[in-house]
Amino acid sequence: VVGSSWLEVEKALAERFANGKLTREDLPTPALLLDLDAFEYNIGKMAQHVRSHGLALRPHGKSHKCPEIAKALVRAGAVGICAAKISEAEVFALGGVGGLLITTAVIGRYKIERAILLAKSRPETIFCVDDEQNIRDLSDAARQGRVRLNLAIDLRVGRRTGIQPLQPAVALAELIESLPHVRLAGLQAYAGHVAHVAGWEERKKASVAAMSPAVETRQLLERKGIGVSFLSAGSTGTYDIDVEIAGVTELQPGSFIFMDMVYNNIGGRGGPIFDDFRNSLTVLTTVVSQPGDGVAIVDGGFKAFATDQPCTPLPKNRESIYSWGGDEHGILTYADVARTAKVGDTVEFIVPHCDPSVNLYDRIFCLRGDRVEAVWPIAARGRSQ
Amino acid sequence: VVGSSWLEVEKALAERFANGKLTREDLPTPALLLDLDAFEYNIGKMAQHVRSHGLALRPHGKSHKCPEIAKALVRAGAVGICAAKISEAEVFALGGVGGLLITTAVIGRYKIERAILLAKSRPETIFCVDDEQNIRDLSDAARQGRVRLNLAIDLRVGRRTGIQPLQPAVALAELIESLPHVRLAGLQAYAGHVAHVAGWEERKKASVAAMSPAVETRQLLERKGIGVSFLSAGSTGTYDIDVEIAGVTELQPGSFIFMDMVYNNIGGRGGPIFDDFRNSLTVLTTVVSQPGDGVAIVDGGFKAFATDQPCTPLPKNRESIYSWGGDEHGILTYADVARTAKVGDTVEFIVPHCDPSVNLYDRIFCLRGDRVEAVWPIAARGRSQ
Numbered sequence: 001v002v003g004s005s006w007l008e009v010e011k012a013l014a015e016r017f018a019n020g021k022l023t024r025e026d027l028p029t030p031a032l033l034l035d036l037d038a039f040e041y042n043i044g045k046m047a048q049h050v051r052s053h054g055l056a057l058r059p060h061g062k063s064h065k066c067p068e069i070a071k072a073l074v075r076a077g078a079v080g081i082c083a084a085k086i087s088e089a090e091v092f093a094l095g096g097v098g099g100l101l102i103t104t105a106v107i108g109r110y111k112i113e114r115a116i117l118l119a120k121s122r123p124e125t126i127f128c129v130d131d132e133q134n135i136r137d138l139s140d141a142a143r144q145g146r147v148r149l150n151l152a153i154d155l156r157v158g159r160r161t162g163i164q165p166l167q168p169a170v171a172l173a174e175l176i177e178s179l180p181h182v183r184l185a186g187l188q189a190y191a192g193h194v195a196h197v198a199g200w201e202e203r204k205k206a207s208v209a210a211m212s213p214a215v216e217t218r219q220l221l222e223r224k225g226i227g228v229s230f231l232s233a234g235s236t237g238t239y240d241i242d243v244e245i246a247g248v249t250e251l252q253p254g255s256f257i258f259m260d261m262v263y264n265n266i267g268g269r270g271g272p273i274f275d276d277f278r279n280s281l282t283v284l285t286t287v288v289s290q291p292g293d294g295v296a297i298v299d300g301g302f303k304a305f306a307t308d309q310p311c312t313p314l315p316k317n318r319e320s321i322y323s324w325g326g327d328e329h330g331i332l333t334y335a336d337v338a339r340t341a342k343v344g345d346t347v348e349f350i351v352p353h354c355d356p357s358v359n360l361y362d363r364i365f366c367l368r369g370d371r372v373e374a375v376w377p378i379a380a381r382g383r384s385q
Numbered sequence: 386v387v388g389s390s391w392l393e394v395e396k397a398l399a400e401r402f403a404n405g406k407l408t409r410e411d412l413p414t415p416a417l418l419l420d421l422d423a424f425e426y427n428i429g430k431m432a433q434h435v436r437s438h439g440l441a442l443r444p445h446g447k448s449h450k451c452p453e454i455a456k457a458l459v460r461a462g463a464v465g466i467c468a469a470k471i472s473e474a475e476v477f478a479l480g481g482v483g484g485l486l487i488t489t490a491v492i493g494r495y496k497i498e499r500a501i502l503l504a505k506s507r508p509e510t511i512f513c514v515d516d517e518q519n520i521r522d523l524s525d526a527a528r529q530g531r532v533r534l535n536l537a538i539d540l541r542v543g544r545r546t547g548i549q550p551l552q553p554a555v556a557l558a559e560l561i562e563s564l565p566h567v568r569l570a571g572l573q574a575y576a577g578h579v580a581h582v583a584g585w586e587e588r589k590k591a592s593v594a595a596m597s598p599a600v601e602t603r604q605l606l607e608r609k610g611i612g613v614s615f616l617s618a619g620s621t622g623t624y625d626i627d628v629e630i631a632g633v634t635e636l637q638p639g640s641f642i643f644m645d646m647v648y649n650n651i652g653g654r655g656g657p658i659f660d661d662f663r664n665s666l667t668v669l670t671t672v673v674s675q676p677g678d679g680v681a682i683v684d685g686g687f688k689a690f691a692t693d694q695p696c697t698p699l700p701k702n703r704e705s706i707y708s709w710g711g712d713e714h715g716i717l718t719y720a721d722v723a724r725t726a727k728v729g730d731t732v733e734f735i736v737p738h739c740d741p742s743v744n745l746y747d748r749i750f751c752l753r754g755d756r757v758e759a760v761w762p763i764a765a766r767g768r769s770q
Contacts, residue, residue: 012495012498013495026495028472028495028496028770029493029770030769030770031770062712062713084712084713085684085713087413104673104684104713104714105673105674105728107671107672107673107684107728107729108414108671108729110397110398110411110413111413113397130674131674131675131728133728133729134728134729154674156676159710159716160674160682160710160711160714160716161673161674161676161682161714162674162676164676192711286492286493287492288489288490288492288546289490289515289516289539289545289546289547290516291541291546291547291549297545297546299470299489299492299769299770300769302691302693302738302740302741303740303741303744303767303769304769306687306692307691307692307693307741308687308692308709324693325544325545326545326577327447327469327740327741327744328447328469328470328489328769329489329545329546331544331545343490343492343516343518343519344492344493344518344519353687355687355688355712356687356688356692356712359688359712359745360744360745360767361767362767381767382688382745382746382747382766384415384684384685384688384689384713384745385413385414385415385416385684
């Protein structure tokens with residue numbers, strides 16, 4: 001069974017799994033869980049949505065880092081998968097995933113060597129760039145490696161990476177066009193600061209404002225006779241906004257497959273909770289100590305949940321409030337003392353932020369109801385290079 | 386070379402490493418670095434300190450999760466290594482580390498089966514307990530497994546796990562003494578809330594207050610004829626406080642091997658910075674985009690640094706201020722614009738909190754000066770079960 005080698009530590013569990021009898025309550029906690037019904041709903045809904053608007057879907061793999069999930073997305077119609085870094089892309093490629101767009105520039109001699117190796121095995125791979133010297137370095141390496149690299153210009157429509165849109169971007173495009181071993185494949189415009197703007201109308205205004213310079217850059221390039229076959233944009237928060245922006249050709253959302261607390265809280269088109277996609281991702285913990293009435297200590301802390309957001313994990317049963325208890329523990333407090341969990345009870349949580357939480361785990365247990373249907377390796381976990 | 390299989394992705398790097406020519410600037414970033422001179426200084430200082438007070442040292446392995454580091458500590462005189470969870474202990478045991486104390490109770494049928502397997506291969510292993518039913522479960526499993534388990538009573542001297550000191554703890558000790566397949570090995574009293582109290586005098590008061598019930602519990606047990614061969618306590622923050630508390634027999638500090646920003650900031654015996662141990666741990670990043678004067682974007686974000694503390698990573702050269710740029714990036718701002726790092730430059734950071742930062746990486750690059758002397762696997766990374 002793919003990715004289930006962990007089960008070797010527990011022959012009893014392996015036997016239960018082989019007999020289809022391994023359930024949620026059997027798992028070693030803290031454990032990362034995927035509700036397959038919710039996950040499949042999310043994939044189907046996003047694929048149908050993007051298709052119905054005539055756009056392409058290239059979901060971001062940094063959210064899951066899991067080739068099995070990437071392949072499920074491609075089976076649903078995705079044209080490929082985004083990877084944040086070259087080392088993440090390598091894992092997807094080894095796992096049988098094509099159509100990779102690497103969304104951070106590949107910088108440095110040794111990483112560029114890896115990019116050349118990847119392009120040789122997966123010639124359709126696209127690399128984002130925003131720096132003139134980096135483009136020259138990539139072109140030189142491509143010449144030596146006897147490949148032609150597909151480049152996408154990363155436009156600075158947010159607060160992180162990218163070249164300024166319009167004239168600075170056009171100058172980079174002209175440089176790419178002038179070099180024989182690289183070609184301009186498209187544009188990337190990721191507005192990270194827009195994804196979590198609270199309120200759908202506010203978010204729409206912010207996204208249209210952020211995307212306008214990208215769309216104008218595409219038009220400017222085309223007026224100069226420089227073809228741009230794609231403009232990749234969008235996040236889970238703007239999935240139903242960016243499809244309406246003329247000139248955007250593909251979406252690269254990531255979190256919609258899982259959802260998390262911060263996305264739930266940004267507000268949807270129809271109300272204060274953004275629930276267009278279901279919460280498929282949870283972390284299962286066990287109560288390991290019960291110091292008194294109304295308090296229970298679970299076995300998940302800073303190493304079980306990412307802590308980059310101001311909120312704390314949300315118990316799925318809403319019966320307690322979680323507060324951080326350090327690296328290894330969480331402290332649950334119960335308003336209704338009679339509901340206090342006992343030592344050995346399990347408690348399941350929706351996570352504050354999905355991507356860096358998934359990055360803490362080596363595998364994800366895929367559940368159909370309470371039964372473990374598959375165990376998928378998070379094969380690119382830790383691959384941030 | 387141990388733990389250097391990652392180098393297979395880069396034959397050029399492997400060759401440089403084999404020839405002793407692999408340096409800091411060659412590494413794929415973000416990368417976790419260990420300054421061996423500082424690390425060896427820290428180990429030597431702590432071992433000498435604890436020995437000179439006639440106590441035992443059993444450092445906490447949750448900080449490093451690395452069997453190579455555990456073995457270096459044992460070579461320096463540690464009597465063993467603490468492990469936070471059973472799955473972490475398994476990795477240390479497989480890596481050749483003995484004298485394990487598992488500091489969180491082992492709860493649940495399958496984990497208890499694993500505890501029995503571990504005790505069979507490492508009979509000196511000690512398991513912490515704080516719950517009557519769990520002790521009975523362990524005893525039953527030990528009977529079936531034909532082993533005798535060493536138990537330590539975890540005392541609640543902090544805000545997380547543990548049984549109340551004095552009479553409740555004595556009742557658990559009497560239960561253990563009454564069961565044939567478990568034996569009382571000692572007491573654990575870990576006051577997590579004391580470790581980071583600001584100011585040495587304040588910290589001393591807090592630690593003495595927290596430890597007093599533990600010391601009294603030990604005395605009470607001995608008056609009842611129940612021998613307690615150890616009382617394990619202490620953190621990096623109280624390393625020079627708890628050795629003076631009569632009745633404490635061993636220390637279980639973790640972070641001193643690495644140090645981090647939050648420990649530097651608690652204040653030392655001699656001044657506002659706690660610098661008794663050196664900063665041996667850093668994260669190396671590369672500038673991947675430079676959007677304008679005074680700003681540089683590095684390739685390390687929420688997946689490169691733990692985010693559980695309010696501070697942000699500190700550039701070792703103190704030339705810029707880091708702010709979070711999401712999962713994959715950090716934003717550096719420079720007061721002196723002329724010092725702005727360029728695309729391709731590397732920037733090295735001291736981390737806010739060492740333990741959960743180390744838990745993000747699969748390996749640690751051990752440097753002697755600028756040269757990579759070893760690459761050690763963080764073999765128990767993600768083992769929070």
